[in-house]
Amino acid sequence: MARSTLPDIEIPGQTLYELLFGELDDADLDRVALIDGPSGDETTYRALIAQIDSLAGALAARGLAVGDRVGILCPNIPAFATVFHGVLRAGGTATTVNTLYTRDEIAAQLSGAGASWLFTISPLLPQAEAAAADAGIPADRLVVIDGAPGHPSLRDLLFDRAAPPEVDFDPATHLAVLPYSSGTTGHPKGVMLTHRNLVANVLQCEQIIPLERDDRVLAVLPFFHIYGMSVLLDFALLKRAALVTMPRFDLADFLGTVATQRCTWLFIAPPIAVALAKHPLVAESDLSSVKVVFSGAAPLDRALATAVAERLGCTVCQGYGMTETSPVTHVIPVGRDDVDRSSIGFALPNTECRVVDPESGRDVKVPRRGRGPSAPGELLIRGPQVMSGYLHDDEATARTIEPDGWLHTGDIATVDSAGVYTIVDRLKELxxxxxxxxxxxxxxxxxxxxxxxxxxxxxxxxxxxxxxxxxxxxxxxxxxxxxxxxxxxxxxxxxxxxxxxxxxxxxxxxxxxxxxxxxxxxxxxxxxxxxxxxxxxxxx
Incomplete structure (x- = not known):
């Protein structure tokens, strides 16, 4: 067993709303929080908080109770932040749905999560309306953010001008979100993440990801995915940076938005790195504002990371995590050029790791300095970011989390004497x-x-x-x-x-x-x- 090489931090007993929006001064309130990439429209922190509070009040006035589940089927647009945090502010639990899902897949998630509300946009209304009907969600609780006949719009709810409710729950146990993951094997399962899980993870990230107040973060990775939800939507807001939203990935639009909005941080997945390294459009684009390209969601090859860094003249690093860990557990620190770019870096603060031989169940011995990486074994994680379990699936929870809190990642890793971890294979079939x-x-x-x-x-x-x-x-x-x-x-x-x-x-x-x-x-x-x-x- 090894604790993070970084010092532990205190995790406050706050809700996510209290952490992100509880202490903003006038200067912060007038900063830009969100920029709509296609239009350039800006939303300040002051306006965002007002919208969140108004939506929370409207939902409570229309019957949303603490603990009620709300589906969100929506691409990356500024209104996503209002809806997501408005639901949490009202004491609800958000289950974010992949915008590419079919009617049956949407209905299965809504039914499995027990959702009684659904937010979507008009282009997705055909499948959303059918899925909501399948899940028993009435038309007056299917909110079409940009408006559609027969359904309330986000504007309708905000114009209720209802005061946000007084809610009382324990952030350590109250579910904030129910994203769906296939875990280490099998069909998608609802991952129960509490306010404490999300609060802990954004504060853990703060210790190792040096995002600054004047940074502009391109948000093309979907907010419905835990990576986009926690590392982009929540962490960037915590740091008072500006999020530039893109509803879908198109390389020309991506490059144009980076150039126009002067984005400084690009959070991506490896397929975007392939385009940045190889596509001729990149050479025609002004990407001089980019300081850091941070990759996650899948392994990034060393050669690919190097190619992107050299072509863009920026730092490239990656992190590791799972939906079940809110998601981040490991990160290569910016500025640590001595750390192998194909590794996942160091464990975050408050995070314990084990590398366990899958056959014997014994911990793999960590080598002494200068002797290279350890033998491979399954990576186990323990920390405040680890989920409380899978919704309505005690058997899968027991297979994934041991009684003493160790979560089986299903990934095979090595560790060296400096505490640098590298994923080399995986047990799981995903x-x-x-x-x-x-x-x-x-x-x-x-x-x-x-x-x-x-x-x-x-x-x-x-x-x-x-x-x-x-x-x-x-x-x-x-x-x-x-x-x-x-x-x-x-x-x-x-x-x-x-x-x-x-x-x-x-x-x-x-x-x-x-x-x-x-x-x-x-x-x-x-x-x-x-x-x-x-x-x-x-x-x-």
Whole structure:
């Protein structure tokens, strides 16, 4: 067991609202908090807090009680901050929903979380309205932020001009958010994160991520994802920086927004790093304002990090975390050029780590100085940012968190004598596609519903840029075996899946096989599939 090399900090018993907005002077209140990237419209901290308080009052007046669950299906726009923090200010619990989800996926999350309200925008209303109906959410509690007939708008709620409610709950136990994660294996589960979890993590980040008041942070990573929610939306507001929101990633718009708004920090996932390193548009753009590119959500290769740093003339570093840890546990400090860029750096304050041999369960020995990294083992984490568990899933919680608080990450890591950790592999079966979690079990269930598929398995494989994509191994039903050009082919398999899942969950490669290798207990032997070098369809 090893504690962080950084000194512990005190975690106050505050709500997230109290931490972020409780102590602003006039100078802070008149600073710009949010900038809408496409339009350039600005929102000051004063205006943001007024909107948050008004929304909290309106929700309480319309029946929202402490502990009620509220779905948020919304891209990165300034109003997201108002809705998210307004829900928390009223004592509600926000469950943020992937904007790429299908009707069925949205409904499943809303029902699983027990949501009684849903906020969305008009372009997403068709799937939102259908999903809300499936989940039993009435039309007057489906709020269309920018307005739509038959539903309240955000403006309607703000114009209620209701005073924010007096709420009383324990920040250490009261759920602030319910993001959904597939955890170390299986189907998406509601991750129970308290106000204390979120407060702790932004304060832990403050000790090692030197964001400053005059920085402008590009917010293209989605706020519905824990990385965007905590590291961008909450941490940037804590530091009184300005968040420049982008509703979706488009490289030309991304580069133009950086240049126009003079963004100084870019929080990204590795696929954006690939574009920054290789795309010719980058050479035509003024990115001279960029000081730091900070990567997360999936591993960043050393060569790619170096290429971005050299091309942009900035610092590139990465961090590590999980939805289950609010999310950050490790960071490479800015300015520590001696730390390997392919590592995840040091543990945050108040964070304990273990590297455990998966076979024996014993802690791996940390080497002495100058002897290189330790043997690999599963990384376990303990700290105030660790979730309280999975919603309505005691069995999965018990598998993930030990009775003494140690959380199993499912990732295989090494550690050196200086306390630098490196992720080298992972036990878990999740695929990280462009920073999004893709559960093989979900895609396998979709594949097995096809009438011409007898068996199927899905793994992650690297594409030409070294990023992970979902690949399906498919066994045809006997009557379709050997068919070429008609019936079940690679394109039809990918189309079948694409019609039933979110875009980031699509199968990108297909290989037909005679059988899926399995253990005597029926478990898919994914390592055998990873060892194959068979024919497959081109990337799509």
């Amino acid at each position: 695929i990280k596609y462009k920073g999004y979690q893709v559960a093989p079990a979900v895609l396998e269930a979709v594949l097995l519903a096809h009438p011409l598929i007898a068996d199927a398995a899905v793994i992650g494989v690297p594409d030409d840029d070294g990023q992970e994509v979902p690949k399906a191994f498919v066994v045809r039903r006997a009557q379709d075996a050997g068919t070429t050009g008609t019936g079940l082919d690679e394109e039809s398999v990918m189309a079948w899946v694409a019609e039933r899942v979110a875009p980031h969950e699509k199968v990108r490669l297909v290989e037909f096989v005679d059988l899926i290798p399995k253990s005597s207990s029926g478990k898919i032997l994914r390592k055998d599939l990873r060892a194959r070098r068979g024919r497959h369809a081109a990337l799509v």
